[in-house]
Amino acid sequence: MTLLEEFRAGRISGEKVLHAFQAAPVADLGFARVDLHRSLRKGFPEVIFGEGKTCEQVAEIAMKIVQRDHRLLVTRIDAEHARAVRKKLPKAVHHQTARCITFEKNPLRPRPGTIAVLAAGTSDLPVAEEAAVTAQIMGNKVERIYDIGVAGLHRLLNRLEAIQSAHVIIAVAGMEGALPSVVAGLVNKPIIAVPTSVGYGANFGGLAALLAMLNSCGSGLTVVNINNGFGAGYAASQINALAAGELK
Amino acid sequence: MTLLEEFRAGRISGEKVLHAFQAAPVADLGFARVDLHRSLRKGFPEVIFGEGKTCEQVAEIAMKIVQRDHRLLVTRIDAEHARAVRKKLPKAVHHQTARCITFEKNPLRPRPGTIAVLAAGTSDLPVAEEAAVTAQIMGNKVERIYDIGVAGLHRLLNRLEAIQSAHVIIAVAGMEGALPSVVAGLVNKPIIAVPTSVGYGANFGGLAALLAMLNSCGSGLTVVNINNGFGAGYAASQINALAAGELK
Amino acid sequence: MTLLEEFRAGRISGEKVLHAFQAAPVADLGFARVDLHRSLRKGFPEVIFGEGKTCEQVAEIAMKIVQRDHRLLVTRIDAEHARAVRKKLPKAVHHQTARCITFEKNPLRPRPGTIAVLAAGTSDLPVAEEAAVTAQIMGNKVERIYDIGVAGLHRLLNRLEAIQSAHVIIAVAGMEGALPSVVAGLVNKPIIAVPTSVGYGANFGGLAALLAMLNSCGSGLTVVNINNGFGAGYAASQINALAAGELK
Amino acid sequence: MTLLEEFRAGRISGEKVLHAFQAAPVADLGFARVDLHRSLRKGFPEVIFGEGKTCEQVAEIAMKIVQRDHRLLVTRIDAEHARAVRKKLPKAVHHQTARCITFEKNPLRPRPGTIAVLAAGTSDLPVAEEAAVTAQIMGNKVERIYDIGVAGLHRLLNRLEAIQSAHVIIAVAGMEGALPSVVAGLVNKPIIAVPTSVGYGANFGGLAALLAMLNSCGSGLTVVNINNGFGAGYAASQINALAAGELK
C-alpha cells in the first residue's frame, strides 16, 4: 500500500498511481489469483517434463527450482537424466520404474487419508508408479495395490478392504481397461481412471482402454489421458487436499 | 456311374465323358462339400436377414424355405414383417425383443450341454435375445443370464454357477464391454464376446466395446461383429454340436 | 452365528455349515460391500436413464423407486416422459433444459461447499443442466456460471471469484473444448471437464472437445464421456461428500 | 473341515470360525472356482508374454514356473531371450518362427481331434506358428496348412479335405483378410480368424484384415485381436478340450 501512501504524501502524482495500477492488474491477477494454486503444490510450483529435454537442460532447470523451492518433481526421465541431476543434487531420488526424480529439503508430514494406486498388470507399473510418486511428493500417503487385473477377480477382491478405505482411488489399466469399471461398482470414493498404452494389435496405443474408461457404466469415475500417471496423481492429491480442508 | 457305362458301351465318346467331368467338378464340389455344412444347420439352410427387405419379400422367401425345410429363422425384422409372415404361416413365432421369427415343423430334441447367454444391461437384450433365439432354433438348450454388468459384481457372482456349468458362453455387452473379460477369468469354457452399440458419446456405435473385447486380457475369448447376436448364436451352436460329436 | 450354534448342538452337519459358507460369500460380498455405496447416494440407489425407454417403462420404474426411496432422478427424457411420470407423481419436477425429472419426499439440507457448473456456450446448457440437476438432487449447492466461452475471456474473468470459491468445478464445453484448460490455470480445485457434441464439421460428435480436454496442459483436470452431464455431477458430488467427511 | 472340528471340540471360539470364513471366501472363490480353469491348461498356469521383458526376467520367471509345473510357454521372444532361457533350461525348445519357447517335463498324449492352422501368406507364418505352438503345448494335434491365400484358390481347394476333417480351424491372414470368409463357406467347424498386421499402405497395422473378418458373411466365424496367435491357439484348444469331454 506504500504507493498510495506516497501519493497521499504528495511524493508521486495521481497519474503515476494510475499507471502503476494499469500495468499491475495482469501481474496481480497472475499472482493474487493463480498463486492460490500454490496452497496445494507448495514447494514445487513447476514440474519438469523430462521427455525431449537433454540431461543438461533437466539438471539446470532442476537446480533453479531447488534454489527457490523445497520440493522437486521431474517426470518422464531415463537413467541418463537421473545421473545428471544426482551429480548436482546427490540427495535427489531416482524412481526407476516411475521414470521420475524427486527431491525434498525437509519431508512434509503427509496429510490424512490415503490415495490407493491400483494397477491391472505388471506392464502398467511405470504409469502407476508415476501416479504414486506424484501423489507422495505432493504430500499424500499412497497405498500401492498392483497386479489385480479383472481376469483374476479373486486377487482384486482380496484387496478390496484396502481399496475401500482409501480417500481417492487411481485405477491404472491397459488392454481392455476394465479395472476402473469393476472397482467403481465396489467402492463409493472418487476414482480416477488412467488408460495405458499397454497392449498390441487393435489396442491403438491405448485407445481401446481410453474408450472403455470413458464409456464405463460405473459411476463416480473420471478419466485422464493415456499414460498420464502424473495428471492422475496430481488430481487425486488435489481431491485429498480438499478433503483435508486445505483448499480454500 | 452311368456315364462311364454309356462310354464303355460305346454310346458316347470319350470326349463327351471328359467334358461332362470338366463341367461337373465345380457343381460337385459345391454340393459334395458345402453340403456337409447341412449336418449342423439341418432344416434351415438359409437364414433370412430381414433388414432392408419388404414385408412381401420376407414372407415370400420364408414360405419357399418352409416348403423345403423343417425350420426357419428370420432375423432383424420388425412387427410389420412378423405380421406378414404369420399371415401366411400362423404357427411362426415372433420373438419381439430378439426381432426374430422362428418356425419349426416338429421341434427337435435339443442336444446335450447348455449355451449360456449373458447380457450386461437391459439395453443389450435385443442382441442377447437374437443370440439366444438363434442358438435355440439350431437345437441347443439356452440359459439366459441377464443384467449382470460389471458395475454390480455381486449380481454376476451370484449367477456364477450357472455360467460355469454351461458348455459355451455368449457374453453380450455395450458401453465399456468389460463383461466378457471378467467372465473369462472365472470360467474355463469357450466364450464368444458380442459388443453392442449401446452407449453414447465416445462409444462410436459400439467401437469402444469392440476394442475392449478384442484387447481382453482374458484367455479363451473370441469376438464377433458389433450387435451380431446371430453370428454368436451360430458359432456357439457349432461349438456345442462339435462337443456333442455331431460334426465330422 | 446361529448356524454355528446349531452345528455345535448337533442339529446340522458340518457339511451343511460349509455349504452355507461357500454359498454365502458372494451374496455377502455383494450386500455388505456394495452397500457402502449407499452412504453417498442415500435415497436413490438407482438412476433411470430415460433414452430408449417408453413413457410407461419410465413411469413404472420411477414409481417402484419412489416406494422404496426418498429421492428420484431420471435423465435423458423428453416432455412425453415427463408428462407420464407427473401423472403418477404430480410433485415430480421436470427440468426441461436438463431433460431430467427429479422428486424428493423431504428435501435434504445441502452439504457445505458449492459445486460450480460452468458452460462455454448456450448450446452446452442441456449437458450443464444435467450436471447441475444431478449434483443438486444428490445434496449439493450448485452455482451455475454460463456463457463464459474462451472467445470472450472477460466474461470468464468477471466470474472468477465465484469459480475460485467453489469446492469442485464442472466445466462443460463443445467445439474446441478449451474452457477447462483455461479454468485449470486459474483455480486450485478439482475440475471435471465435460465435452459436448456441440459443433459441426470436423467436430465428429464431440471428439474434438474430448481430445482437447484429455490433452489439456492444465493440472488437476479429469474428463468424463461426451455429453455425460450426469457422470460429472455424480463424480463432483462424490468429491464434495468426501470433503464434507461423509464417505468412509 | 478341521476348523469346525476344532470349534466343536471347544478349542476355538465361534468368532474365530466366523473370521476365518469371512477372510476365506474371496481366496476360496479364487481357488475353488478359478482353479477349475486348470483342467484345461494343466501344467502351465501362467504363460509368459516376453515382449518388453529383459532376458533375465524371462529366464527367472520361466524357472519359477518349471519348478511348480510340467509345461512352459513363453511367447513373443527373440533369440536373446531363447539363449537366456536355454542356458538355465537346456531342454527348452526355441520355436524361431513362432517366437516362442516351450518346455515339457513329460510330453502328454495329445487329445483326439486336430486343430488346423491355416495361413494365407508366408509373412503370416510368425502369427500362425504362435497359434500352432500354443495349441500343441496345450495338448492338441496340429495340422499346418500354409500358403493358401485366396488369390490362388486352387492351393486352398487342394487342401480342402485336411481342412474339413479338423475339429477346429484357425485361419490366419493379413492384407485383405479374406481367407477365413472363404473357408467358412467350405467347412462346418468352428473357425477362429486371426488378422495379422502384414501389409502396407491403407492396411493400418492389420485394421483392414480385422474389419474384413468381423464383417465376414461366413457363419461360425469368430475373431481375435490382430497378431494374437496365442489367443487363437488357446481358444481353439479350449474348444477341442470341450469336444473331448474334458471341460466340466
Added chain:
Amino acid sequence: MTLLEEFRAGRISGEKVLHAFQAAPVADLGFARVDLHRSLRKGFPEVIFGEGKTCEQVAEIAMKIVQRDHRLLVTRIDAEHARAVRKKLPKAVHHQTARCITFEKNPLRPRPGTIAVLAAGTSDLPVAEEAAVTAQIMGNKVERIYDIGVAGLHRLLNRLEAIQSAHVIIAVAGMEGALPSVVAGLVNKPIIAVPTSVGYGANFGGLAALLAMLNSCGSGLTVVNINNGFGAGYAASQINALAAGELK
C-alpha cells in the same frame, strides 16, 4: 485461320491478332483438348447426379441434355424423379434397382467385348446395377453375374467361364469385400472393385470392404469409391473402348 488472313489483308492490326491468341489459349485448351473426351462418351457429355436435386431440376437438366445429345444418364434418383422425367420424356427408361434413368434416341450398336458385373449379395444389387446400366448406355454389352459371394464358393466357380471371357470385370461387394480378391486369382483381365456400404456394426459405412479391396493380394485390381457404381461402369467402359481401338 481467317484471323490471319484478315491480318495479312491489313484489315486488322498485329496487336489484335496477338490479343485474340492470348485470350484464346485457355478456351482453346478447354475445347480442343477436353473435347477429345467426347469420343468416349459421345451423346451424353454430362451425367446428372440426381441425389439432392429436386424433381423439377432433374427434369429440366435432362431436357436440356436431350435437346443437344443422343443419350442421357441420370443416376441416384428415386421414383419421384423418374415420374417427373418420364412426364416430359415418355421414352426414358427408369431402372428401379439401379436408381437410374436412361434415354437413347437411336440405340448404338454395342462395341465388341463384354463387361462382366459381379455382385456378392442381393443387397449389393443397387450398386451393381448402377455400374451395369452405366456401362450399357455407354455402348457396352454387359453380363450380370449376381449372388456369388465367397461364402458360397461353388456359385462363383459355376460362373467362372462367363467371368473369364469378359473384357473387363466389375466386382461389387459389401461386408468383408472379399469377392474381387478371389476373382483376381482366377482371371487375367482388368478388375474394378466396388465396395458397398452393405453391412452393419464395424462395417463403418463400407470402410471394411474398401480397405479389404485396397489391400487385396490379387494383382490387376483397382478400386473406386464406396457405392460408386457409376464410376466403375465409366472406367470399365473406357477400358473396353480402348480395347476396341476407339480411344486415340
Added chain:
Amino acid sequence: MTLLEEFRAGRISGEKVLHAFQAAPVADLGFARVDLHRSLRKGFPEVIFGEGKTCEQVAEIAMKIVQRDHRLLVTRIDAEHARAVRKKLPKAVHHQTARCITFEKNPLRPRPGTIAVLAAGTSDLPVAEEAAVTAQIMGNKVERIYDIGVAGLHRLLNRLEAIQSAHVIIAVAGMEGALPSVVAGLVNKPIIAVPTSVGYGANFGGLAALLAMLNSCGSGLTVVNINNGFGAGYAASQINALAAGELK
C-alpha cells in the same frame, strides 16, 4: 484321355476313374484356369516382394524363378538385396530409385501403346519408378512425366500432349493427391491413381491422398493402395495387353 482308354480296356475299374476325376477337378481347376493368367505375365509367374526377406532368401527365390522363367521382378529391396542377387545373377539390373531388381534373358519387343507414368513431386519418384519398372518388365513402353504437381499447373499443361497420347495413365501423388483429378479432366484414357505416403502432419501416412483420389470428381479414375506402384504398373500393363488384343 488315357485313363478312359485304360478303363475301356478293362484294366482299371470305373470306381477308379471316378475317384481320379473327383480328385482332379481342383487341381485341374487350378491349372487349367489360373494358368490362363500366364498369357499376361509370361516369363515371371511370381513377383518377389523383398521387404522383410533376408538377402539370402531373396537371392535364392530369384535363382529358382530364373531357372524356370525368362523374366524376373523383385520389388521393395535395398542395396544389400541387390548386391546379393547380382552376385548370383550378374546381369540383373538394380533400379535404385524404384527399389527393384529386374532380369530378362532375352528382352521382349514391347507391345504397342505407351503407359504414361506421372509423378507430382520428386519425393513420389520411388513409387512412380516402381510402377514404371513393373510396366516395362511386363512388356510395355513407358513414358515418365515427373514433377508436374498441380501447384505448378504450367508444367503439367506443358506435357499434356504426351499424357494424352498414352494408352493408360498412372498418376502418382502424395500430400493432397490432386494430380489424378486434374489429369482426369484433360484426357479420355484409363487413369490409375496411386496415393503415396509423402507428406507430414495430418497426412496420416498417405490417407489424405488416398481419400482425395477415391473422392475424385474426375471420371475414369480407379485407385490402388498407398505406395502400391507395383499394383498400378501391373493393372496398367493388363489394360494395355487387353488393348493389344493379347488377353482372351
Added chain:
Amino acid sequence: MTLLEEFRAGRISGEKVLHAFQAAPVADLGFARVDLHRSLRKGFPEVIFGEGKTCEQVAEIAMKIVQRDHRLLVTRIDAEHARAVRKKLPKAVHHQTARCITFEKNPLRPRPGTIAVLAAGTSDLPVAEEAAVTAQIMGNKVERIYDIGVAGLHRLLNRLEAIQSAHVIIAVAGMEGALPSVVAGLVNKPIIAVPTSVGYGANFGGLAALLAMLNSCGSGLTVVNINNGFGAGYAASQINALAAGELK
C-alpha cells in the same frame, strides 16, 4: 481519477482504493481490449447461429441486435426462420442458398479490394454463398466464381484473371477438395480453403476434402472447418480490412 481524489481527501480508505483496483482490471481488460475488436465488425457485434434455435428465439435475438446495431447477420437458418424474422423486420433479406438473413439500416460503402469466392461444384454453393454473404455484410465487394472444379480445368483457367485480381480468395470444394491447391499455384494472394461435406462413400462428411486442403502443396493457403463458410468470409474480410488500413 476521482477515486484517488476521494482517497486524498480522506473520504475513502486506502483499502477501498485497493479493492476497487483489484476488482477493476478484469472488467477493464474486457472492455478496453476486447472492444478493439469492434473496429472490424462495427454494427454487428454478434452473429446469430440459427441451427438448433427456434424461430421465436432467432427473431427475438435478431430484434435485440437491430435495436442496438446497424447490421445483422443470421447464419444456418431455414425458410421458417426467415419468415419469422421478416415478420418483425420486413426489410431483412433472406439469402436462400446461403441459408442466411441479413439486414442493414444504411448500407456501408464497401472497402476497396474484392474478395473472390470460388466454388468447385453446384452442390458447394450453400457454403460458398454463406461465405459470400458474410463478406458482403461485413463491408466487402464480392466476386462469385462458381462451377470451376478441377475436372474441367478450362473453366477455371477462363476465370483466372478475375481470380488473380482479387485481394483475398475463398476456395470452396467438397469431394477431393483439389480446387484450392490448383488455385494456389496460379495466384499470389491469401487463399482461404473451405472443405464441404459434399460427396459420398469414403468422403466421411468432408474429411477427405479437409485433409486434402491441410496437406496442400500450394503455398499461402490456410483452412477453416468443414462447411464453415461464415468463418472463411469473416477471416477474408479481416484480411481485406487490414489491407485497407482499417485495423490498428
Added chain:
Amino acid sequence: MTLLEEFRAGRISGEKVLHAFQAAPVADLGFARVDLHRSLRKGFPEVIFGEGKTCEQVAEIAMKIVQRDHRLLVTRIDAEHARAVRKKLPKAVHHQTARCITFEKNPLRPRPGTIAVLAAGTSDLPVAEEAAVTAQIMGNKVERIYDIGVAGLHRLLNRLEAIQSAHVIIAVAGMEGALPSVVAGLVNKPIIAVPTSVGYGANFGGLAALLAMLNSCGSGLTVVNINNGFGAGYAASQINALAAGELK
C-alpha cells in the same frame, strides 16, 4: 510480334503461325501468370524441404538457387545438412531450433507491420521458429512471444499489447491447442493457427490440437497443417505484403 511480321512478309506459312500459337499458350500461361507469384517471393522462387534429402542434395540445390537468386530458405534440416551447406556457402545462417538455413546476398528492408509469432510451450518452439524464420526471410519484422500457454493466462495477458499491435498473428500450440481460440477473442487481426504434434497419449500426433483449432469458436482464425510452421510463415507474409500494398 516478329512471327506475324515473318508471316506477313510471306516467309512462313499461316499454318506455322497457328502451330506456334497452339504450342505457346501453355508455356505462356505458365510464365505470364504464374510469374506474378514472384512479386511476393522475390529472390527465392523455390524453398528446399530438407527432410529425406541427403546433405549433398541439399547443398547442391542450395548452390543452384543462390546462383540465380538473392535469398535462400531451407527447412527441416539437421546439423549435418547445415554443415554441408555452410561448407559451400559460409555466410549461410543455421537456425538450430527452427531447423532452417537462410542466406541473403543483401538483406532487404523489412516491410511495415510486424508478424507476431506466439507459442504455447517450449516444446512448440521448433515449429514457431520455423514460422518466424520463414516470415523474416520473406521480408517481415517478426515479434516472438513465447511460453504463453492458456494454463498460465497471466503470461498471455501480460503480452497482450504486443500481440494486439501486430498485423498478423501466428499462434502455435500442441496438446489441447487452445491458444489461438483465446487469442482470437482478444484481437481483431488475422490469426493463423498452427497445431503441433507436441503431446502424448490421445494426442494422436497433433490431431487433438488440429481438431481444436478447426473447431475454434473464435472468429478470424484459419488453420494450417500440423507442424507446418513454414506454411504459416508464408501465408502470414502474404497477408502482410497485401497490407503493405505490394500484391497486385
